[in-house]
Amino acid sequence: MFYFVVQSESMMRRRRKTNPMEEAIQFCLHNKDKNGFEIRFINDFKGRGVFSCSEFERGVFLLEYRGDLISKEECERRQRIYHNALKVFMFEFRFNGKFFCVDAARDDGSLGRLVNDDDINPNCRMKTIRVDGKPHLCLFAIRSICPGEEITYNYGDSEWPWRCKLATVKKQWKPQDTATKKMGQVSLDSADCDALTVVLDKTSSEVQHTMDELNTLSQSEVRDEMDDSVSMDLSVCTPVKELEKVTLEKSQLSLEKQDCVEKKGGEKMSPVKEQLVNTEQSFCAPTEILKQVTLEKSQLSLEKQDCVEKKVGEKVCRHDVISSAISSLDKCAVCVGPVVAFKWIGL
Numbered sequence: 212m213f214y215f216v217v218q219s220e221s222m223m224r225r226r227r228k229t230n231p232m233e234e235a236i237q238f239c240l241h242n243k244d245k246n247g248f249e250i251r252f253i254n255d256f257k258g259r260g261v262f263s264c265s266e267f268e269r270g271v272f273l274l275e276y277r278g279d280l281i282s283k284e285e286c287e288r289r290q291r292i293y294h295n296a297l298k299v300f301m302f303e304f305r306f307n308g309k310f311f312c313v314d315a316a317r318d319d320g321s322l323g324r325l326v327n328d329d330d331i332n333p334n335c336r337m338k339t340i341r342v343d344g345k346p347h348l349c350l351f352a353i354r355s356i357c358p359g360e361e362i363t364y365n366y367g368d369s370e371w372p373w374r375c376k377l378a379t380v381k382k383q384w385k386p387q388d389t390a391t392k393k394m395g396q397v398s399l400d401s402a403d404c405d406a407l408t409v410v411l412d413k414t415s416s417e418v419q420h421t422m423d424e425l426n427t428l429s430q431s432e433v434r435d436e437m438d439d440s441v442s443m444d445l446s447v448c449t450p451v452k453e454l455e456k457v458t459l460e461k462s463q464l465s466l467e468k469q470d471c472v473e474k475k476g477g478e479k480m481s482p483v484k485e486q487l488v489n490t491e492q493s494f495c496a497p498t499e500i501l502k503q504v505t506l507e508k509s510q511l512s513l514e515k516q517d518c519v520e521k522k523v524g525e526k527v528c529r530h531d532v533i534s535s536a537i538s539s540l541d542k543c544a545v546c547v548g549p550v551v552a553f554k555w556i557g558l
């Protein structure tokens with residue numbers, strides 16, 4: 212009996228203590244955040260977020276979205292002078308039919324301003340409550356929250372850029388008595404959203420841009436950056452790709468280089484051209500060769516680079532062939548360069 216009385220009293224006390232609305236009012240009046248949360252950096256794209264370090268029951272008050280409570284006119288004035296990165300902290304809402312805005316652009320160390328959006332599975336909801344005759348924006352848990360969970364709420368039905376095409380299942384959102392953020396501060400159009408989605412698809416886990424960067428980038432700049440990342444991917448070739456490249460390049464090489472590639476690629480030793488009737492086809496001017504080789508070198512594997520290097524070292528000139536035996540000690544009569552014994556019938 213005694214045990215029952217003690218328990219029911221303690222339960223009543225606990226229930227009284229945790230009346231969500233009363234608690235919210237107390238925190239609003241004292242401009243303080245509740246314990247049990249921490250700020251964590253999530254990634255460059257999402258920035259920071261607020262995470263729970265304790266367990267929270269469904270319905271409890273969590274945090275206030277603190278900032279300057281300003282009128283429509285003041286809100287418009289600030290939006291004209293604010294950078295996009297600051298505009299996202301302006302929470303516009305209606306209270307008793309009147310427009311208000313809580314401007315949380317100034318970092319006052321409060322947590323509510325750092326809570327991110329989730330339109331699919333949020334764990335809390337923003338509500339306007341009256342404290343001393345003024346509206347305050349407060350977050351309440353809509354389900355139980357475990358330690359380590361990110362605190363999120365639905366910013367509302369605006370076309371928030373990070374939601375583009377990512378949300379496959381759109382949940383029905385009924386504003387009712389809850390406050391929702393208004394879009395309009397972020398100047399991204401649907402084309403940017405498309406680009407953003409591709410960036411997300413490409414990089415999967417780590418997204419490389421902060422939203423602010425994306426907000427300020429033009430569409431073509433976004434695409435340029437994407438193009439860079441795509442070509443970077445391609446430059447890392449698999450061996451198969453490398454072989455394909457070599458085959459392609461072969462057709463563009465002089466006969467001599469084709470031999471070289473053949474040797475490395477297909478393990479087929481090419482015969483030295485012993486019968487040379489007209490050398491014109493087999494050799495091109497050194498500058499041409501050098502140009503080709505420079506181009507191809509960067510795309511070849513180390514093995515192939517050696518091969519090309521060897522060819523670069525040789526000085527090849529174009530001459531008319533005459534039938535006269537020469538030795539390797541002979542020099543070319545035109546350029547005074549060395550000639551290769553056995554390979555030549557004569558100059």
Ligand SMILES: C[S@@+](CC[C@H](N)C(=O)[O-])C[C@H]1O[C@@H](n2cnc3c(N)ncnc32)[C@H](O)[C@@H]1O
Nearest residue numbers: 256257258259299300324325326327328373422
């Ligand atoms: C009020 S701030 C929230 C705190 C912000 N993450 C930060 O680090 O300062 C709103 C901004 O957070 C980012 N954000 C909020 N929810 C997001 C989400 N679900 N995905 C990606 N970014 C989000 C957007 O850049 C948005 O403009």
